[in-house]
Amino acid sequence: MHPILANRARLALYLLGWLVLAVLLGLLVMEPERSGVVLALTLIVPPMLAYAFVCLAAWYPVRAMPLERSGTAALIASHAFAAVALSGVWVMALGTWARYLGTELGKQRIAAFFVTGVLLYLLSVAFHYMLAGLERELDVRMLARDAELKALKAQLDPHFLFNSLNSISSLCGSNPATARTLTTLLAEYLRKSLRTGSAETVTLSEELELVSSYLAIERIRFGPRLELVQEVEEGIRGHRVPPLILQPLVENAIKHGIAHLLDGGVVQIGARRDGAGVRLDVENACDPDRPQQRGENIGLANTRRRVEMFDGRIEVLDEPARFRVTLWLP
């Protein structure tokens, strides 16, 4: 749907702009001191308003030929051709309208109107490119917000919370000191995820801290079944990454990996420099007999979309006893 036609207020504003233009043109070109203001305006305003609608049609070629994906020559040729053709038809209609009102335009004015028509159409093309750009930007932002919300929701997994609360409840009796630690860890984890969730980017070190508090909680629940190896290259902790980009991967590593192993296993997190960007790895042991999954799980699909929006790359290694996700982020 055309963004201007879709909204009454916008259409009214657009037509008002054209009306002002039409009155100015009528007063300037039609010499009202000779033929009278009323005739000058009657002659020029209705055809201008009609042309206003004609110019809205620029939206369709603009959408069909995005600036970044079309050749300059093709762009100029097609829009110029459309401008000349539409303006030509418009001037002819204008001449007929003038004769109907009992007056003549004259050659000079016809030429002037033709040039005006071409320019107005081209202006409209430029205007529509602007509109299309705005709309795309809005789309991208909506997508980002959407992904972020989903990530946040996925990450506040209720079962994780309930199981952690159950651990706390249990430890209150047997080991109050650990219960206190766990409460603090959980609070820290929640605070960090709420804070980082609303940022555009966070430092790698913030993301790693979030992951660490998550893992510290799971360590209390899983005990020795969960083993951790973390390797972070020096000097890249300040690199900026999308928030909550590692967390869902680490959560999957536990939920779909370690939790299904009788004797548990290792979760490995790696971060190192890769050119101007970083390479992040999350690897976990998993059950070779795990049920086959149909399609990618939601968390991973979400991460894939977010990585691609960030102009990064993702690779998944799915082996019988090992699962690894690697991200390259600029």
Added chain:
Amino acid sequence: MITSIIVDDEEPARAILREYLADHPQFAVVAECANGYEAVKAVAEHRPDLVFLDIQMPKLDGFDVLELLDRKPHVVFVTAYDEYAIRAFEVHAIDYLLKPYTAARFAEVIAHAEAMVNRGAPPAANSAAAIRKPLQRIAFRDGGAIDVIPVQRIDYIEAQDDYVHVYARGQRHIKQQTLGELEALLDPTRFIRVHRSYIVNLESLAKVEPYAKDSRVAVLKDGAKIPVSRPGYERLKGLL
């Protein structure tokens, strides 16, 4: 004295059950298990009246454990997931404890359990309705040993009276179940009943050959040959 077993893969979760149970001296904990395998063995060995059973555990979940038990005890499910309540009801669980829970709620459950055990109420039961379909794993018991096999590893299944012989990578596993029951649980787009007495995994199938007049035989990738009946062949054709 009511004997009970605690089954949970998380130590803090076992600890709180232990602690709460200590306030109810008419209950004795005879074993604690950290996974489903241990649970099946411990129940067979101790024959407890009551089992506190976690659901989400590695390899064998709570429902798998229950299915594997010949002599079923009374069961109280203890889990952080509320979505299994209906399945729990279908296997006649005494109650369903949602983590985390209070001592008061636990006392309620325990009172209910005590009444059920003392009254000699029927214990938990197998229920086809409680099994999640399509089946992803099959568990077998051979004396004390337990085998859990992902269904994609099965080549074919053969009916033998009230038992099924499940062939997976050259090994035979036996289970007390009818072929029809098992067929209803398996993914019908992958497991085809090619004969009154046989189900075959499509992924293990190499080819179907004519055998005699009007009869055919399915040849599997490992060379095994299985008779294919006429309606079985129709079903196969429909899927290939």
